[in-house]
Amino acid sequence: MPRLRHAVAACLSLAMTASVAGHAQTVASGHRDILLQTDHAWNDMAYGNYPTTRPELTMIRLTIPAHTALPWHTHPVPNAGYVLEGQLTIHDRETGKSRTFHQGEAFAESVNDTHRGESGDTRTVVLLTYAGTPGTPTSIPARGEKPEY
Template sequence: MISKYRIFVLTAMTCGASLTVVLAQNGAQNVASGHRDILLQTTQSWNGKPYTHYSTGQPQLTTIKLTIAPHTALPWHTHPFPNVVYVLSGTLTLHDRDSGKTLVVHEGQAVGESVDDVHRGESGDEPTVLLITYAGTPGVPTSVPARGEKAEY
């Protein structure tokens, strides 16, 4: 035999669930398209080298948030596949080791990073916070240190 307490709890749970469903159904009343701003759409990296292909195998997207202390240069490194950097705050100066090219990227800007070219980023007068998304494959590192250099992160 079911006690009155158990019936009350089941009824309260059922009513609570029904109430939650009703509230969820009444939450979003407007249906509309969102506004988009294309931050980056490119077929080449910042230093002008075209992207020629994606990695083969199982795709793996990786997004990291990287913080660089003020007045700091990262170690020289390469990336084995395309990636995009978005500057959340601060300033990032990119340096291409072989060509000597540089590019300054400011807060709110995005840039396509180079693939297989040795480069590094450098912060300005304040910490630089980056959001980086890599289009890679499982088991392949997102950043590879140049010979004799520390890891980028």
């Protein structure tokens, strides 16, 4: 009789575990919001072709104090940004164009074009994602400038 009780208890335990596990997981598609999809930068400069080497993705969280302009720089690879906090005004040195991106907005940065970002009245936090290759820097200071980060 004790064996039967143990077997029944084991079966009940297994059935309850399977029932809980079966209800704990739902399989469904997620919802996506496309924040940015483009073939050119914020200043209308088209992107060129990718190199034929292995890709390397880099993601940076960049914090810029209030009322601060970053040094002039270029990016040798395509990258996209998303403003987590504050606002970021990007200035193009050659054309004089500028555009401001606010919290919750995404932007595509220019490639091989000298520019810089500038924060507003509060600190700015930006999430930057670079689509590069191993050994390629994400940012190159303009002549005589400090590094961007």
